[in-house]
Amino acid sequence: MKKHILLVDNDKHELDYFLDALKEVPEEDGFKCTYVNSAIEAAELLKTLVPHFIFIDKAFHPGEIMIILQSIKEEMRLCEVKIFLYTTTHEEPEELFSSYGVKGCVKKARSSDKLSKRLTTCLSA
Numbered sequence: 137m138k139k140h141i142l143l144v145d146n147d148k149h150e151l152d153y154f155l156d157a158l159k160e161v162p163e164e165d166g167f168k169c170t171y172v173n174s175a176i177e178a179a180e181l182l183k184t185l186v187p188h189f190i191f192i193d194k195a196f197h198p199g200e201i202m203i204i205l206q207s208i209k210e211e212m213r214l215c216e217v218k219i220f221l222y223t224t225t226h227e228e229p230e231e232l233f234s235s236y237g238v239k240g241c242v243k244k245a246r247s248s249d250k251l252s253k254r255l256t257t258c259l260s261a
Contacts, residue, residue, distance in 0.1 A: 138168045139259070142185065144178045144204060145171070145193040145222060150244065154191070157251035161259055175200035179207040186213055189259060191242065194223035198230075205236035220258055 143154055151171045158167050170185065172178045175196060182204070190208070192201055201221075208214045221233065221241045242258055245251040 138165045139163060139189065140185075140187040141167055141169045141259075142178065142181070142187040142190045143169055143171045143222070144173075144175065144190065144196075146173045146196070147193070148173065150193070150222070153244070153246065153248065153251060156248040157245075157255055160248060160252035161256045163259065167259075175203040178204045182207045182211065182214060187217060190217055190219045191222040192219065194221040194227075194241065198232075201233065202236075205233065205238070209236055218258070 141158070143151060145151065145154075148171075151169070155169060158169060161167070170181070170187065172181055178190075178192075190204070192204055194201075205219070208217060208219065217237075219236075219238045221238060222244060223241050224244050227241055239258070242254050245254065
């Protein structure tokens with residue numbers, strides 16, 4: 137069964153980089169990726185979707201990120217979802233985000249090779 141990823145990013149071009157990198161991540165059955173470009177869309181989609189992983193663009197306002205994290209916290213069926221912030225800088229998530237289950241940050245990359253190595257680490261955990 138393919139592992140399902142939700143990518144929440146307001147830059148549609150990031151989806152292309154993300155999908156190219158995913159092709160290089162070793163996984164027996166591969167991955168399925170769903171993309172939304174807003175916190176509201178993500179919260180709405182999470183009412184019916186249970187992905188394995190969620191990557192949220194850190195460029196969103198913290199309040200928007202909290203909309204998504206609160207949606208996840210309110211749904212027991214989402215308690216196993218692994219959440220990462222997707223960012224242009226290498227940093228750790230703020231303590232508030234960590235308290236909502238954010239596992240860490242993944243630095244964006246324009247090279248699918250670099251990004252696939254970063255994703256491999258997250259997706260194999």
